[in-house]
Amino acid sequence: MSFNAQRFYPQIFLLTGFLGSGKTSLILDHIRDPGTANTGVIVNEVGQIDVDGALITTGRTGFPVATLDNGCVCCSLNSDLPNAILELLAEREAAGGQPFERIIIETSGVSKPSPILRSLLNTGMPLRTTVLSTYDCEQGPDMTARFEEAVAQLAAAQTIVVSKVDRADDLASSRASQAAAYLNPLAAIVNERDRTQRARLAFAGIQMPLRSSFSIVARQEPNNSKHTRMNVFLIKFEEPKWDQLSEWIENLVGYCGDRLLRTKGFVRTEGRRVLIQGVGGSFDPPREIADGLEREDGLVIITRDLAREDFSTIEPPLKLQVHGL
Numbered sequence: 001m002s003f004n005a006q007r008f009y010p011q012i013f014l015l016t017g018f019l020g021s022g023k024t025s026l027i028l029d030h031i032r033d034p035g036t037a038n039t040g041v042i043v044n045e046v047g048q049i050d051v052d053g054a055l056i057t058t059g060r061t062g063f064p065v066a067t068l069d070n071g072c073v074c075c076s077l078n079s080d081l082p083n084a085i086l087e088l089l090a091e092r093e094a095a096g097g098q099p100f101e102r103i104i105i106e107t108s109g110v111s112k113p114s115p116i117l118r119s120l121l122n123t124g125m126p127l128r129t130t131v132l133s134t135y136d137c138e139q140g141p142d143m144t145a146r147f148e149e150a151v152a153q154l155a156a157a158q159t160i161v162v163s164k165v166d167r168a169d170d171l172a173s174s175r176a177s178q179a180a181a182y183l184n185p186l187a188a189i190v191n192e193r194d195r196t197q198r199a200r201l202a203f204a205g206i207q208m209p210l211r212s213s214f215s216i217v218a219r220q221e222p223n224n225s226k227h228t229r230m231n232v233f234l235i236k237f238e239e240p241k242w243d244q245l246s247e248w249i250e251n252l253v254g255y256c257g258d259r260l261l262r263t264k265g266f267v268r269t270e271g272r273r274v275l276i277q278g279v280g281g282s283f284d285p286p287r288e289i290a291d292g293l294e295r296e297d298g299l300v301i302i303t304r305d306l307a308r309e310d311f312s313t314i315e316p317p318l319k320l321q322v323h324g325l
């Protein structure tokens, strides 16, 4: 399928936001809302385990999700993204469905938006694009100060959606809005406790021609797309016992401290397949995932300034392989 001037092209929402700041959750809140049937999603993960795609697929059965699995999309400037859009449109047409009103592109938590916007510009498709960034009110300004990726994401956004306010107090919530507005005075800020309403406001869409949003990003972010301070590891376990695995994770958290940024993936333990998710040192309760889901097992761990050898010092000693990604 190629570009067709007669076709109706959906609005594109480029959804950015730092690691664990709530991008997938915002999409899940959106697709659970009746009336969003004409949404398609493209997911890009920095690790090789597609957890986000899996969660969205289980969030609504049969939901149209495409995955960009060639590493971080902002680092691999090629035709993957335009092709994913065209394929999603073609599949929809072939299935005889209503045209998409919107396609949400969930970028990896370390992607910088500028190269992605550039690759959208090069499609030749008349795409109306809105850049959204989630801003985690629990992580706040410290995180953004430490990582240029987080600054680039917020600077590029037309809309900043403050996440996790449903479990924050009023002070944390209003501080997050102020910090977001300070970083990007041009952005509309969505700060809403009700998650359904938050998703509605987020994807209501402030439409700007792609070129003007691109020029904002280009000013803030002149050249590179390297993630200099981050390390991404894929850990493959040999069916550890649950007690041992949870102790290992607790010790990992203690060992890394604030160098641990994001942990997520699927691990087989005692005959079950478990979803493990953590942002910094805070972990969700483990969730059993049905075996039918065709996703590779393994835990993606994103850190700052950590070496592969560090994992061998974590107790208890488990049988594992560490791959640097």
Ligand SMILES: Nc1nc2c(ncn2[C@@H]2O[C@H](COP(=O)(O)OP(=O)(O)OP(=O)(O)O)[C@@H](O)[C@H]2O)c(=O)[nH]1
Pocket (backbone or CB within 6 Å): 017, 018, 019, 020, 021, 022, 023, 024, 025, 026, 052, 108, 109, 110, 134, 163, 164, 165, 166, 167, 195, 262, 264, 277, 279, 284
């Ligand atoms: N209560 C609450 N929890 C949230 C919210 N947003 C995210 N979370 C939780 O925060 C964790 C990370 O959320 P995700 O939606 O996976 O974050 P993400 O930005 O997609 O993560 P990456 O793709 O790894 O960068 C999960 O445990 C979510 O359940 C929110 O608005 N409210």
